[in-house]
Amino acid sequence: ETGVTQTPRHLVMGMTNKKSLKCEQHLGHNAMYWYKQSAKKPLELMFVYSLEERVENNSVPSRFSPECPNSSHLFLHLHTLQPEDSALYLCASSHPFGGPGDNEQFFGPGTRLTVL
Amino acid sequence: AQSVTQLGSHVSVSEGALVLLRCNYSSSVPPYLFWYVQYPNQGLQLLLKYTTGATLVKGINGFEAEFKKSETSFHLTKPSAHMSDAAEYFCAVSGGYGGSQGNLIFGKGTKLSVKP
Numbered sequence: 001e002t003g004v005t006q007t008p009r010h011l012v013m014g015m016t017n018k019k020s021l022k023c024e025q026h027l028g029h030n031a032m033y034w035y036k037q038s039a040k041k042p043l044e045l046m047f048v049y050s051l052e053e054r055v056e057n058n059s060v061p062s063r064f065s066p067e068c069p070n071s072s073h074l075f076l077h078l079h080t081l082q083p084e085d086s087a088l089y090l091c092a093s094s095h096p097f098g099g100p101g102d103n104e105q106f107f108g109p110g111t112r113l114t115v116l
Numbered sequence: 117a118q119s120v121t122q123l124g125s126h127v128s129v130s131e132g133a134l135v136l137l138r139c140n141y142s143s144s145v146p147p148y149l150f151w152y153v154q155y156p157n158q159g160l161q162l163l164l165k166y167t168t169g170a171t172l173v174k175g176i177n178g179f180e181a182e183f184k185k186s187e188t189s190f191h192l193t194k195p196s197a198h199m200s201d202a203a204e205y206f207c208a209v210s211g212g213y214g215g216s217q218g219n220l221i222f223g224k225g226t227k228l229s230v231k232p
Contacts, residue, residue: 004159006177042224045207056219090159103148103210105220 002026004108006091011112015081021072021111024093032074033105034066035090044091049074050096081115088112118143118209122223130231135179136192137226141206142188145224149190150220151181160206166190177201202230 004025013019015044035044047067048056063085067092074091092105136178141147148167152160164175171183177200181192190207204227208220 043222045219048219089156092160103220104150104162104165105160107152107161107201108160110157112157 004091004093004106006089006111007109007112009109010112012116013078013081014116015083017081018077018079020031020078021089021091021113022107023076023084023093025074025093025106025108026074027073027093027106029093029106030071030096031064031072032096033092033094034074034076035085035092036087037110038087078113081113084114085101086113086115118147118221120207120209120221122207122226123159124226125150125224125228126227128229129197130200132196133203135142135192135197135228137192137205137228138206139181139223141186141190141207144203146211149183150210151175151179151190151192152178152206152208152222154206154225155187155201156203156216163192163205167210173218177181197228197230198232199230202228 007022018051023054033048036046045058046060047066052068052071063080067075088110089112091108094105120141121140129135135146148163151163153163154160157190159217163179164181166173174180179192179194181190183190204225206225207223
């Protein structure tokens, strides 16, 4: 596998379910991101990890819980979601802030989440 | 702080016509600027980027963009549209160095339609 991969690509869950989204990058990066993309809304940055530490959390509800066990993997744990959480969830990676590179982010294909 | 404004949420052109997608930015530090493309049900793919040096940058698929500091603009152009260019295009800015200014700030996107 190359680049940034995300699993699953599609997920349907009920409001009482618990599920996790997985992101893996094979680019040697040390910063990883979760974004939410809803219809007719701008791309929303949810979480940022740099060197495995969370550096930004943009007021995301606690029903979304990120985890970054190492520099190659990022998870988004989901529980008791609402229908308005249905969206495309995108993962991205880059070099860490202040490191080499130019902040270019590389995106995965996304997970299409539907909450019933 | 940075911000991005993309003029026009929808742009429609005929096949073979000039494509012009507008992007204006605001940045308190020298910006890094990016254009990404998103095809349906896919992640974002980098088209081109400006960091330093030559202000006219060429990207993939025949696209190019010119950084104009005096106009705080980074418009995306392509001389001749192809049906395969139909997608959503996102302009983004970052601060070019560490801390939260390393994050990409995205515009709301412009959906490009190409008519036969």
